[in-house]
Amino acid sequence: MAVGLEGVCYLYHPRTGLVQPVAQAAGGDEGGYVTSVGFRRDGVRLAVGSSGGKVELVDAQETTAHISSLGGGGEGRASSLSWGGPHELAAGFAGGAVAIFDVRRRGGAACTLPAHRGEVCGLRFAPDGVAQLASGSNDHTVRVCDVRSPRAARLELTAHS
Numbered sequence: 001m002a003v004g005l006e007g008v009c010y011l012y013h014p015r016t017g018l019v020q021p022v023a024q025a026a027g028g029d030e031g032g033y034v035t036s037v038g039f040r041r042d043g044v045r046l047a048v049g050s051s052g053g054k055v056e057l058v059d060a061q062e063t064t065a066h067i068s069s070l071g072g073g074g075e076g077r078a079s080s081l082s083w084g085g086p087h088e089l090a091a092g093f094a095g096g097a098v099a100i101f102d103v104r105r106r107g108g109a110a111c112t113l114p115a116h117r118g119e120v121c122g123l124r125f126a127p128d129g130v131a132q133l134a135s136g137s138n139d140h141t142v143r144v145c146d147v148r149s150p151r152a153a154r155l156e157l158t159a160h161s
Helices: none
Strands: 002-005 008-013 018-022 034-039 045-050 055-059 064-070 077-084 088-091 096-101 111-113 120-125 132-137 142-146 155-157
Touching: 002 045, 008 034, 008 045, 018 045, 018 055, 034 120, 045 077, 045 088, 088 120, 088 132, 096 132
Parallel strands: 034 077, 077 120
Antiparallel strands: 002 008, 008 018, 034 045, 045 055, 055 064, 077 088, 088 096, 096 111, 120 132, 132 142, 142 155
16 A cells, blocks of 8 residues: 655555655655555556656565656646556646656656646546546546547546536
8 A cells, every 4th residue: 555644655565564665755845745646557666646746656566666757747736646558657737737658758748638627636547458548627527538649538528516
C-alpha cells in the first residue's frame, strides 16, 4: 500500500508491518506535498504525483529506488494517476489537463488530451489495454478518449453532478 503524508510517500507492507519512505514530493513555494499515488498493474512501479505538478517514478518492489521524474503535463497539482500498459501513465492536473506519458522517455508528456475546465479528479484506463481512457473532472464532465487519437473525446457526459 502506498500512502502520501505531507511531503513524503510511504510504502506499507501489511505482512511485515514495515513502513518505508520512497519518494519526496516535488514542489512549489510551500515545499510540496503528495497529491496522488498509483501502482502499475504488476505492482513493481509506483507513480507519485505532487503539489508542484511533477510525477516521480519509484521501484516499489526491489530497491524502492527513484527511477525518474516525468516533466509536468499541466498546471497545478498532479491530482490523479492511472497506468495503462507497462509504459503508459496518465496524469490529471488541477488546471484541467490530462497528460499521457511514455515512462521510457525523458522529459514531458507524449501527448495531452482535450482539457477539462476543472480539476481532473479521476482517471481510469480500460482494463483490456491502453487505448481508452476515462477522465472525470470537477467541471461535472466525464470524457472517454482514445489516446492513439487524442484530438477529441469519443464520448462526453455532461449531465451529472
